[in-house]
Each structure stands twice: as C-alpha cells, then as structure tokens.
Amino acid sequence: MTLLSSVHINTRRLRRRHRGHLVPIAFAAVIATGAIALVAYLLWPTWEPIKSDDPARLPVSVGATLFNVPTQAVRMKVQRHSGPQERVDLSFAYPSLDAAGAPKHASAETAEAAVQPIDRIFLSIAAHHDTLAPDVRVRTIYPRYLEKASTQGDDGMTLRAFRDGTPYSSEDLFAAGAPAMVARCTRDAATPGMCLSERRIDGADLTFRFPRSWLAQWRDVAGAMDRLTAQLRGPR
Structure with missing residues (x-):
C-alpha cells in the first residue's frame, strides 16, 4: 500500500513539473504570434491598386x-x-x-x-x-x-x-x-x-x-x- 501511494505521489509530481515546463513555452508562443500579427499589420499595403492593365x-x-x-x-x-x-x-x-x-x-x-x-x-x-x-x-x-x-x-x-x-x-x-x-x-x-x-x-x-x-x-x-x-x- 505504501509503495502504491509513493508511486501515485511521484506521478503527480511529474505531471506538475511537465505542466510547469509547458507554461513558459505557451507564453512565448503567444508573444511570438502577437509580434508576427503586429508586423503583418504594419506592412500590409493600404493603398488602392492602380486601375491600369499596363504601364505606359x-x-x-x-x-x-x-x-x-x-x-x-x-x-x-x-x-x-x-x-x-x-x-x-x-x-x-x-x-x-x-x-x-x-x-x-x-x-x-x-x-x-x-x-x-x-x-x-x-x-x-x-x-x-x-x-x-x-x-x-x-x-x-x-x-x-x-x-x-x-x-x-x-x-x-x-x-x-x-x-x-x-x-x-x-x-x-x-x-x-x-x-x-x-x-x-x-x-x-x-x-x-x-x-x-x-x-x-x-x-x-x-x-x-x-x-x-x-x-x-x-x-x-x-x-x-x-x-x-x-x-x-x-x-x-
């Protein structure tokens, strides 16, 4: 019984450690996604296309x-x-x-x-x-x-x-x-x-x-x- 309890406790600890590693990774991904969205917004063309088939x-x-x-x-x-x-x-x-x-x-x-x-x-x-x-x-x-x-x-x-x-x-x-x-x-x-x-x-x-x-x-x-x-x- 004591052995089973010890295994159960260790498993929960491993899960908490795994979740602890995922938090900074997810946070970094959110920051990177926001940065990419900001750059795309700033670089996106806002002018109207020239309504001409060919240059002169x-x-x-x-x-x-x-x-x-x-x-x-x-x-x-x-x-x-x-x-x-x-x-x-x-x-x-x-x-x-x-x-x-x-x-x-x-x-x-x-x-x-x-x-x-x-x-x-x-x-x-x-x-x-x-x-x-x-x-x-x-x-x-x-x-x-x-x-x-x-x-x-x-x-x-x-x-x-x-x-x-x-x-x-x-x-x-x-x-x-x-x-x-x-x-x-x-x-x-x-x-x-x-x-x-x-x-x-x-x-x-x-x-x-x-x-x-x-x-x-x-x-x-x-x-x-x-x-x-x-x-x-x-x-x-």
Whole structure:
C-alpha cells in the first residue's frame, strides 16, 4: 500500500513539473504570434491598386541594348513585358508617331472595306548576334545584284533596280544622302509595294517597314525614323 501511494505521489509530481515546463513555452508562443500579427499589420499595403492593365512604357532589353517601348505600340501580347527579349514588334501611326497597337484583322464580310491605305510605320527590334550590319550589306552585298543603270530623282533620291533572277528580284533600292536614308522596296503589284529600312543600334537591329508610296515625301519618313529611334532609346 505504501509503495502504491509513493508511486501515485511521484506521478503527480511529474505531471506538475511537465505542466510547469509547458507554461513558459505557451507564453512565448503567444508573444511570438502577437509580434508576427503586429508586423503583418504594419506592412500590409493600404493603398488602392492602380486601375491600369499596363504601364505606359516598358523597359526592354534587346541584344543587351535598353529600349523604352510604349506598351500600346507592341503588336504581340506575348511581347508585352519588361526585361530581356529576343525581338519586339511595334507599330506607330504616321505621321503622328502615336502608339498604334496591334492591327485589326478583317473578317470575310469586311475584307473589301479593309483594303485601305496603310497609315502605320512598323518597326521590329531584334538582336543581331554579330550578323552582317545593314550598312555593310548595302555596300558589299546589294551591289552584286543591282542593275548598273540608276535613276536620279529630282528630290535627291537615287533608284536602282535589282536584276531578275537574283534573291531581290522585283525589288528596288532607294538611297539618299541628306538626310541619309536607304530603303529596299518591293514593286507595286496586286498589293501595294512595301519598303524596309534598317539600322543598327549597339546589339540590336531596327527594321522599319512602310508603304513605297511614302517615298514621295522620303525626307519626312527619314525624320520619323530618326525621331522614333531617339524616343525609344531615351536620354543616355
């Protein structure tokens, strides 16, 4: 009997000791929980979210070259993000150079009405990966395929046709010196002729595309390309 009483007393003592150890642990847990709640409350954002899908401009790196791209000018949704990209395709209203966004696709019912003069200048910015520079191509590659004869326009622009059977057949090369401009253009056929003009900026090549008919005011087009290039690079 005495042995059983002794065991019972020892058991109660162990239980009291165990409860005595739990009290400070529980107290510390309560303090820690309160501290976490206080920090969360202080750091929780209290401002209203900006009701805008995209920022006005995106800092985009193409070929390790930084460009500030108007969000609404990006033609493909998958390219509407900041950071490094291999290529970005843009479009701008001409002559205002406002961000034009993606062109609308015509349905079969509106196909006839959709045949309208193009009022946009398209621009692709792509990493060149040390390929042949556009100005070097003009000096060393194009002359191999051009006709010998050239036509000098009254507006200061020279036209030389590419020979048939060459990689650039059915195209013409336009060049001017003041301001400097070079454009390779397809000829008008079932669809209006289009021109492309290229330039290299550090690690990226800029390719502008516009209707051939705009060459009637080629100085305005050259100025527009210069302004777009300056706006996209921003202050340096």
